[in-house]
Amino acid sequence: MEQAPKLALKGVSRTFSDLTALSSTELSIKPGEFISVVGPSGCGKSTMFNIIAGVLQPSSGQVLIDGKDVTNQSGHVGYMLQKDLLLPWRTVLDNIVLGALLKGGASRAERSEGVALARRYGLG
Ligand SMILES: Nc1ncnc2c1ncn2[C@@H]1O[C@H](COP(=O)(O)OP(=O)(O)OP(=O)(O)O)[C@@H](O)[C@H]1O
Ligand SMILES: [Mg+2]
Known part of the structure; x- marks a missing residue:
């Protein structure tokens, strides 16, 4: 049986x-599949990633994760931006927990998870 896609785009367009920038884009990625999206500057790669991450609204179409419509919903997908976009006046830890800080403050548990993540990625 064909494996259901982890991530799918259905007719996603953005003007x-x-x-x-994107016209009726179709995409289907299976669980664990590794793909590369290659194209010239301005062809719409970042636009597509921003729509997948739910931080940019498509003009039409849907984003599905595990078959569930998550169009315009952030929090399901993380992705690393082209540039690091760190805030140089903050500590490494305050950059790691920035998302939590913007949501009202990083708890002790979130800071502790931030330290664990830093260690895991060789930044301890
Ligand atoms: N917020 C915006 N307002 C107006 N035009 C935009 C906006 N964001 C992207 N565009 C335009 O949409 C097109 C696709 O841009 P996008 O950033 O998705 O390209 P890209 O493939 O990621 O390029 P690069 O390889 O340079 O990162 C470009 O013509 C860009 O100028
Ligand atoms: Mg880009």
């Missing part, structure tokens, strides 16, 4: 005024 910025009269510019079409």
